[in-house]
Amino acid sequence: MEEQTAPVEGVDAIRVEGLAKSFGPVKALRNINLHVKKGEILGLVGDNGAGKSTLIKIITGYIQPDAGTIFINGEPIRIRSVVQARSFGIETVYQDLALVNELSVYHNMFLRRELVQKPFWLLNNREMRRLAREHLSNIGIHLPSVDTPIAMLSGGQRQAIAIARAVYSNARILLLDEPLAAMGAREGAQILNLLRTLRARGDISIIMIAHNYAQVLEICDRVNMLQHGEITFDKKVEPSLLEELNNIVMNEYRVGSTHQQA
Template identity: 60%
Template structure:
């Protein structure tokens, strides 16, 4: 019980007439990677944005480390150790790589509020090297990098946060080539081994989900309709679940 990092109870969220989430119940533990799957538009990103304080739910509640919590903003969630790699990346395109890596946690010389640029550049290089992805220069503007490189920076930023307790990854592999995607998967496996962080990973590639995740949840019709350990399911079963829905839809 004390290992539970985040729990969502009866979470609902609508956008005007769209009922994106109706009754979400989900939990994730320290040292666990939870895979979240579901069709396009199922509400996965909406759920992640609630878990990171970007959206407020219409109903239900969140418990962080066993305590009910109302996340007021992404910054508030971050201060509690909730780090997110958004699908639509929250990066500032006209700032260089190293400043993006330090957004909202710029190092300053105390008591004078000058940015410690040299130190930030050194740490940025260290974080990127740890991820193992080749970004030529930490002073390059992020807007000029490829989608995969931008996602790698976002992953490095989250992972390098010292106080991360919950890491939320919204399709971090989507824009990556096979090599970069493999590096990120290896990094997730390393984080899992550390054992002190809970991870929720959204991915559309079911074989990656079964490989890297401990447990899989399926989001359908605004609810979690399936919750199994990866070892007890298979790519075939996950495909069948989603396809079965298509068959029902086309039959009616």
């Protein structure tokens, strides 16, 4: 395991305290306490149904919590919508990536925030091409042409474009939902290198949801585990952590099997 770059000390970029959410009789989240420092990558792991998606949707403003407080740079805030979350620098890249296959790389980079030429309000394609090339190059993404349609790119390249678009939408807190899912070793390595580049910048904090513990430990500074709507585990990454996580999962499986047999 490679040596990690230490995150910036000081006020947390984002912190949540006492977050709770129920859907009818189902308690999706119970007293969630979580924090991420500036420049830190936090791995968020847990089984399907553990509450990861609900937590992300609250942070991004899709749904409202029943209780709890979210702090950005130490200040308590109320996130009532996705637009408001973005105004606080919170951006999310979901598994579907929200890219338009028929459009070029540079058009996707500026989707819904296109540059126009006044007074005729025509698309400024030349400037969007230039900035797209510059933005991608700055974080180590190299493509033959930004005119290439998204449909022609590999899965890893598409993921990189979606992350780059979020970064250059002034993201300061980046939420990644399974960014390495269904990728081969080569494509996964490309995304991990991109995340290393972003961490080295020091101005972006990342929460990465993932199921592959080895990948989480390769790139993350700390790991939180969600189980049954509660964070039951919060530790810094170290060589023995993979075995510890696997033991937790196996114990959970044994307990579940015992209850089913009973």
